[in-house]
Amino acid sequence: MSALATAPSLVTAGPSIAPAATTVGNPAINIGIFALFVVVTLAIVIRASRNNRSAAEYYAGGRAFTGRQNGIAIAGDYLSAASFLGIAGAIAINGYDGFLYSIGFLVAWLVALLLVAELLRNVGKYTMADVLSFRLRQRPVRIAAAISTLVVSFFYLLAQMAGAGGLVALLLGIEGAVGQRLVIVVVGILMIFYVIFGGMKGTTWVQIIKAVLLIIGAAIMTVWVLGKFGLNLSTLLGDATTASQDAGGKDLLQPGLQYKNPVDFISLSMALVLGTAGLPHVLMRFYTVPTSREARRSVVWAIWLIGIFYLFTLVLGFGAADLVGAKEIKNAPGGVNSAAPLLAFELGGEILLGIISAVAFATILAVVAGLTITASASLSHDIYNTVVKKGAATPEEEVKVARIAALVLGAIAIVGGIFALGQNIAFLVALAFAVAASANLPTILYSLFWKRFNTRGALWSIYGGLVSAITLIVFSPVVSGKAIDKVTGKSPSMLQGVDFHWFPLDNPGIISIPLGFLLGYIGTVTSREYNAAKYAEMEVRSLTGHGAETATHH
Template sequence: MSALGAVVAPTLVPDFVPAATTVGNPAINIGIFGLFVVVTLAIVIRASRNNRSAADYYAGGRAFSGRQNGIAIAGDYLSAASFLGIAGAIALNGYDGFLYSIGFLVAWLVALLLVAELLRNTGKYTMADVLSFRLRQRPVRIAAAISTLVVSFFYLLAQMAGAGGLVALLLGIEGAWGQRLVIVVVGVIMLFYVIYGGMKGTTWVQIIKAVLLIIGAGLMFVWVLAKFGFNLSTLLGDAAAAAPAGANGVKPDLLTPGLQYKNPIDFISLAMALVLGTAGLPHVLMRFYTVPTSKEARKSVEWAIWLIGLFYLFTLVLGFGAAELVGAARIKAAPGGVNSAAPLLAFELGGEILLGIISAVAFATILAVVAGLTITASASLSHDIYNTVVKKGRATPEEEVRVARISALVLGAVAIIGGIFALGQNVAFLVALAFAIAASANLPTILYSLFWKRFNTRGALWSIYGGLISAITLITFSPVVSGKPNDAVTGKSPSMLQGVDFHWFPLDNPGIVSIPLGFLLGYIGTVTSKEFNAAKYAEMEVRSLTGHGAEGATQH
């Protein structure tokens, strides 16, 4: 996701291994995929020639402008779930599906107003740099690294499993073995980007992907509107009228809320995770270190907001366009289920060529998000664990980069194996878990570190571990994992596990409980400890607000 990787409802990812699709021409899709891979590999090789230091590998030499980094952030954030999942959600659920787009966009205001500039001034390479700045290094870095790895792993797992089903579906690859092969190929290409290209190569892949995604979605946006005389009201009205009646004979109203989220508390809980989780996603936070100044960090978020907002505006038209031009019945019956809405719409609009282009964009999306997640997790292992904990800060930059590359190789292998095992499972809960952990464990600790003078090590540990454990526990015992009734179309439960029911937590997302709990535990842990380093807090406050002493920064 990317994303989101992005959080999607459990219905947005099929809980079965999809068969091959007969829509479009797999040869055209493979040709366009191959062209994209060749071009991006050439760019990565060229960009990597200047990788000479740890700052080059982790932060791209802090040489990217705010505009470039903003485009890359959009590429890192807009996952396949954002493009395919949200379009499908809007096509089938109308207004409720569009609420995802609103949540994702509003989330960037939190990052802009509270996190981006201060984080860039205070940290160096990873989220843990900020959290441990005025606290005890060893325990806080270990906790932050664990949280980073958990968020990144579940995000990676979802993207890799999605790659197997989605790309195999678009290429017409039959059977589970073919989809496993797709996961391996995606993983190997991604590892080359990360190990050879570092942050520079990964950033350029993300920039290219963002441009392709926005151009592709924009083209379909204009095409759909043209079919309705560039009248949005006509499109919305026709799509609502075309919605088929349900099993009970009642025709759903796509233009009113409550079609998907009948329990408002469930939606509020999900919305909290979406809005607050983004500012705690490690792979998003790491992008703020690739610019030379805090001003450029702020500018990069402004660019990201505009681009992401424009894209989510496109999804409104794409979703309702798919509802009218493709139809809910064809979308549900397609091998990819709801995720097929955008490709089916592309085929309906422009035939095999447009479908091939959109397929390549989806492939680019998966590669870019997976590469960003892998370099973030490997940086945390090498910088936070190896250098600070194992070598006690005495590792050379060359040793760090070597460990980071080895870590990326191991993480990539784990992601490939995990993605293969996750084939056929409902992987949406993995993405939801990543956002829930980020909002519950990372964000409270980041905000307390930046804004609360009294905050100390015990508060940080209680906040991170408490948010982490509570989010995982509540999702494990939620309907997302077990206990949902069987779907009328697929005959299977939308829950991850079939035929069992051990859920006791009633909500799909734990955000409404675990996020306040993370803040509360951080407060209780702090006030029950006497630790406080006034001098270190003063240093952090000056540095976060002025940029004085920030790594690689231009003072101003």
């Protein structure tokens, strides 16, 4: 029996034409568990915020976290609503194609570990722009890096806010767009509070707690689902595929359900694998540890935790496909993103649903807080201090501006989240990855490894990658022009009833990523600027860490 069918009805007795209730579980229990999570995490944030006076405390948590703690926090930052809600839903509906998100997100960490983590920690101070501007002209490069950071953070925030709206609407039985929009406003306000008061230290502790809860919760559900199929993964996959075909769906084990065009699949893969090493909120986490050795350790911890979790998503996705069914998932208030909560209700009733959903909610809050602190740090440290004040701002002034920026960014995220309601959030995050891989990654790699690289090359690769990625997204089927889904009666595109797309692919990575690298190369070779001494200093520092420790506290 489906989760929705067993849900207690909130529709009052009346004519038989009343719509079926789409509430799952008991709203009172759900609200109670939610409130408990929020109160506990807010208490942690307030406790951690006592020493948030200096910039190093606010941006980098005083660099007081060990590699293990930071690794768990990175997993908490990275395992977003897209990983839990979005990927489980994508696998439940599209099977093999949905699992490609899990593989891409995991493989991406090897790129981050091998090419970026330690070198970045040695060269930078608080933000990605510290690395990019180290041997280039400060003002133009910092402005470009800050703009790129804000755009990537905005796309990522959209996904989290959309996930929050759908999830809470499902749990509290909130029908219609107005209720879901209210939910997004509440999430936004909570997130702003976390960042303004907790800074990086408070945010990190919330991420650590959330990562532990999320992995334990997913592990319990995974074992529970496998238990229903004799602890046999093969039986689960076979039964889920049969259930999908019986319901008029396709074979979930066959590729091509979501990406019928192989080029679209390659484009998505490029964005996922190369995007992580260019995500500002992930890169910023490397500054919260005291040494580059701890930065390396934190990535190793993160890879293990993230890898185990993504194996769980395979079982959760196929479990939802079999035990809940694609039709019920698509018709729920959160759409595709409701697969994991509906599965939790099917397995363990109201209590498990409340716990799993509260963990998902904590996931969204922690990731959103991490993104907001990154974007606000970029505005205050890179734009306000370096560009506006020409490096003369005091740490106290910087932190004050960062808090104001968090307030503004929170308001923008709320508005954007309202527009993104109903989209698959794994898919929205893939767009953020495409922008990060196109605009940030070429510049980071060129800065760290190419002697000849200069300011013009950096500006061309950042702006070129950014503009090309965003332009292709705007004119892609993601925004307009997709065919109407027979089950939901709506187009999966963001804008309904219009079609102005001319770019055929869902993800722009296959065009915009090589273009970012190419523009960085052309910009560099057409400019004579070259600072050999500064590159030598950067190379020594990035490889040995010499000078990095003193630089972090000046």
